Amino acid sequence: MDKTLHIIGGGMAGSEAAWQAANMGVNVVIHEMRPKVETFAHQTGNLGEMVCSNSFRSDDDEQNAVGLLHWEMRAAAGLIMTTADKHRIPAGGALAVDREPFAESVTAALRSHPNVSVSDEEITELPTDGNWIVATGPLTSTALGKSIQAATGQDHLAFFDAIAPIVYADSIDMSQAWMQSRYDKGETEEERTAYLNCPMTKDQYEAFIDALLAADKTEFHEGETAGYFDGCLPIEVMAERGRETLRHGPMKPVGLTNPHQPEEKAYAVVQLRRDNALGTLFNIVGFQTKMKYGAQTEVFRMIPGLENASFARLGGIHRNTFINSPTLLDSRLRMKSRHNVRFAGQITGVEGYVESAAMGLLAGRFAAAELLGQEIPEVPLETAMGSLVNHITGGADAKTFQPMNVNFGLFQPLEDVRGGRKGRKIRYKGYTDRAKEVWQQWLASQS
Ligand SMILES: Cc1cc2nc3c(=O)[nH]c(=O)nc-3n(C[C@H](O)[C@H](O)[C@H](O)COP(=O)(O)OP(=O)(O)OC[C@H]3O[C@@H](n4cnc5c(N)ncnc54)[C@H](O)[C@@H]3O)c2cc1C
Secondary structure (H helix, E strand, C coil), rough: CCCEEEEEEECCHHHHHHHHHHHCCCEEEECCCCCCCCCCCCCCCCCCCCCCEEEECCCCCCCCCCHHHHHHHHHHHHHHHHHHHEEEEEECCCECHHHHHHHHHHHHHHHHHHEEEEEECCCCCCCCCCCCECCCCCCCCHHHHHHHHHHCCCCHEEEEECCCCCCHHHHHHCCCECCCCCHHHCCHHHHHHHHHEEEEEEEHHHHHHHHHHHHCCCCCCCCCCCCHHHCCCCCCCCHHHHCCCCCCCCCCCCCCCCCCCCCCCCCCEEEEECCCCCCCCCECCCCCCCCCCHHHHHCCCCCCCCCCCCCEEEEEEEEEEEEEEEHEECCEEECCCCEEEECHHHHHCCCCCCHHHEEEHHHHHHHHHHHCCCCHHHHHHHCCCHHHHHHHHHHHCCCHCEEEECCCCCCCCCCCCCCCCCCCCHHHHHHHHHHHHHHHHHHHHCC
């Protein structure tokens, strides 16, 4: 049996996967199409190139989920984090790097590794034989994207994300909002109360539309929009088409009764839907948007019940190739239908440099262990890694699956710790302490 691990794509995930597997003693070939074939965002032929911002976001490993992910990756001797530490530049509490030396270092580390070779080529077909990790990212080449789609089914690969903002459940004011599905539809009580509703009066609606129209928006990159407009218009575009459009679309008030004011008919209703099995996150239904982040928080906090909302992630629409991981992948990032092919990085439906590299770290370790005939236990759910991989391969709803970044809403709740905003600091410290201990044990189980 061929013991070589082939990795398609040498970005954040592919580079990390290669590093982990090579350090476990496995021969790795990275197939990277740049610089022969370009993407609209990459500028060089380097491995591990940062396509946009030079920040890996918060480095706070006690109070921030992405900071905890940094910690876990450092503890696993991750290439992306250790290289980031070498090229760190001042950025307050964030981990920002000098981008070119960073990518050059990642490239040099991999190209000089005795177990790694790099093949400059585009892979155009999803492989059937051998051991593979697909880490081709949000800008996966068209030919490979089509081949993945052909192998997985039309509905299981998206070329755009259309992300509605996601709110922490415990930051919603339930003295104004209520749980009810339109027309109380559903067989079970859970289904009949699946949506969280925020009512608006006429004045509130008009002020909201004014704010939407006036808000700062981001522009699309050239060539980014093709085909996306079909099913997911940004809310501000809907509002531009007519002030009443939203009231007849995602904000229609029909089939709902506000138990706080049963006599008064709401003029419009914003609906939120559970975004994870734990019920800690809710997405605002139909509210995909191109508003800038600052504008989003301001505008969405005008919604009654969301005045103090904390956002696990804000909305967006981007060119982004990703698969329906809850349907297609198992908890070891293998295709359920082809165990010799794994996926890693943004294409699995995580979002962000760090999250992408993190999925590369896991895929690299799992693939190498399998080739070496070693057993690796499942990633513990208490860790940032485990919460994220559990979300994309199981916790998220496959029907509405959209890319997700790491956040504490994905974590298993802590017993005996206070909920709500007031208990947040203690809760976050509890999550990060617990995660560090369990992650160390998981790593030790492999040494
Ligand atoms: C325009 C844009 C801006 C972004 N900005 C940020 C940001 O500021 N901060 C952030 O945290 N995240 C950002 N992201 C999201 C995401 O975190 C990054 O794209 C991240 O680089 C994803 O890591 P990855 O390894 O999955 O993919 P990538 O880092 O993109 O790596 C994939 C690699 O696969 C190669 N490839 C693709 N197809 C093939 C093929 N068929 N054969 C061989 N090689 C192939 C590509 O050339 C690329 O090198 C952005 C995404 C985009 C598209």
